[in-house]
Amino acid sequence: MxxxxxxxxxxxxxxxxxxxxxxxxxxxxxxxxxxxxxxxxxxxxxxxxxxxxxxxxxxxxxxxxxxxxxxxxxRSAGERPVAALPDGPAGPDEADRVVAVDAVRRALGDLTPGHREVVLLRYYLQLSEREIAEACRVPQGTVKSRLSRAIAQLGDSVELAAFRGEGDLR
CATH class of the missing domain: 1.10.1740 (Rna Polymerase Sigma Factor; Chain: A)
Known part of the structure; x- marks a missing residue:
């Protein structure tokens, strides 16, 4: 090939x-x-x-x-205009999915960029701590502490409370 x-x-x-x-x-x-x-x-x-x-x-x-x-x-921060607004209301399954995705995005958005990066690399891309350290160009101990702090912050996140059984999704 x-x-x-x-x-x-x-x-x-x-x-x-x-x-x-x-x-x-x-x-x-x-x-x-x-x-x-x-x-x-x-x-x-x-x-x-x-x-x-x-x-x-x-x-x-x-x-x-x-x-x-x-x-x-x-890029500058801020809202951006869109050409067209989304169509009408979504069905119940789609609405639940949108709520869940929004909650996860908000919770991840509350993390610092360094914490968000290690969470993504570890739990989405499933890289090892050594590989994460190489990708982020930080010591492996820093990866461990960032992961620990990020997971603790996500565990306490108000955005994700409904998924812990602490409230309704809506």
Whole structure:
């Protein structure tokens, strides 16, 4: 298999994880698509390094974090207008899903960027503490303490209280 075919196959299998990872880092869907696309472009440019990496997911995660951080520095905060408002009310299952997703996003949004990154890398991308330390370029002890503090904060989150049986979802 040539390099382009190998990269294309890897990228197709990785796209959704990169996209979801960017959303979990706090990007809107269009921003997440840009971050994921930029990550793939950078991985393609360094494909000989990526393909030799012990864990391609960890390598791509480090690139994703760098792209995300750069995008955050460049972008101003605030609300953005949309071309069209969403259609009418969703069904009950969709409404529950939207409430759950919103609660998780708000809870993750309350974390510091460093805490949010380690939670994403550990529990969504399932990287080891060593791989997270390499991706974030911090000592492994820092990863452990950030994970511990982030999990404690998420455990105390008002946004997630309904999922602990402490309230109604609505």
């Amino acid at each position: 040539d390099q382009d075919s190998e990269f294309t196959e890897w990228a197709a299998g990785t796209w959704q994880r990169l996209l979801r990872s960017a959303v979990l880092l706090g990007c809107t869907l269009p921003e997440a698509e840009d971050v994921a696309q930029s990550t793939l472009v950078r991985c393609y440019a360094k494909w000989t390094l990526v393909r030799r990496a012990d864990n391609r997911t960890a390598y791509a995660a480090r690139v994703l974090l760098n792209v995300h951080r750069e995008a955050r520095r460049k």
